[in-house]
Amino acid sequence: MSDFLLRINGDTRCPGGINVPANQDDWASGVFSAKLVKSAASTRADGTKAGPPKVGDRVYIWVIESGTKTRGHGLTGIARVEDVSEASDSYLLATSGLELLKNPASFDRAYAHAPSAKIIAAVKAYRPERIWSLSDTDTEVLDDLIAVSGGLQETDQEDPIGEAIERNLDDIEAELPRRKQSWIKPRPGQAEFRRQSLERHGGKCAFTGTGVEAVLEAAHVIPHTGAAEFERSENNLLLRRDIHALFDLFLLSIEPDSGTILVSAQLDGSPYEELRGKFVDHKLAASALRFHYKQFCETVST
Structure with a gap:
């Protein structure tokens, strides 16, 4: 199984167009859209090409903070891929087991925490939407960022x-x-x-x-x-x-x-x-x- 970072626009790529979910129910359908780039389904932090997410892979969901179609708060959640289909300009990723961060981590927080990390440097150099294929080291950086941001919400949180x-x-x-x-x-x-x-x-x-x-x-x-x-x-x-x-x-x-x-x-x-x-x-x-x-x-x- 592999790990991927989905850098996506909230208005058009997140379930219900919800940029910042208050709880797991806001993204209940679990279907995310990710930009399909014909030249490379995903890209590694070193710039080399890689394949798309597959069933069973883990995806880190990063809703881009600013733009004409996005008002996200950064790294927002983690989920497992249940199904992948391809549309004209995007991958549709049905997910399960969604977990949200207690406090989404913005790029500024990510850069302040790990300015020399390759995946953070890659995101800094390329801010638009992209699927990033993560190495074990990249995953450790993101997991550590989640931890210093307060960790994950309890899945059985009160309503x-x-x-x-x-x-x-x-x-x-x-x-x-x-x-x-x-x-x-x-x-x-x-x-x-x-x-x-x-x-x-x-x-x-x-x-x-x-x-x-x-x-x-x-x-x-x-x-x-x-x-x-x-x-x-x-x-x-x-x-x-x-x-x-x-x-x-x-x-x-x-x-x-x-x-x-x-x-x-x-x-x-x-x-x-x-x-x-x-x-x-x-x-x-x-x-x-x-x-x-x-x-x-x-x-x-x-």
Whole structure:
């Protein structure tokens, strides 16, 4: 078995287009895309050519930090290859056993930790996407980098929002019809929730990209019930006011696996229909997103 480093763009290569996963569920499908270079399926740190990853190989997943199609945080996870297929310009790698770093390691951290390592020097010299074939020494460098960055997340990590849904299901169901009413009054702490949402989502509506702050609102995905877990940043979206209303009515949602916008047939013929299929970098907890998606499916089926 061999080891490889996948240097990939987050928007187009990661499951659901999620650049920075909050937990393993965000990359649940496990299918990554890696750039196919006809001249060399992969490259070693010394510049020589090598073959592509195969079933059983280990891949280190490095989501490139900046670019037009990527907003990653660097070395983010490790997985095993379960299947490999070839598309027109990429390898599709189905993986299993994904483990995420507690703290993704950026290139700056990697270079500060091991400036003389051949694999780090190679990445510094060639920053675009590429599959790197790793030597044993390269693997040791990356494993050491993971260790000094805090190690790997526990695979059975807690899901506070998912657990809170189970504990507060009655309160949530009681709140669902109330939040659809326009007479809901501002709550204590709502201004801080909105401030956090503006910062987390870059001051733009997650669905439309609108950056006019006066028309933007922080939207709870799971309704506010008083439970502290639902005030977490993983349970909020920044949405334009009209989008927020439709989201609360479950006429708009997000497909959990693909991260694309779902639009109810009730909105066909309206400008909102144009949102259908658009990718959203939602940054939500998987449990929160699945809850909203389930409510959307129930709404459109009635």
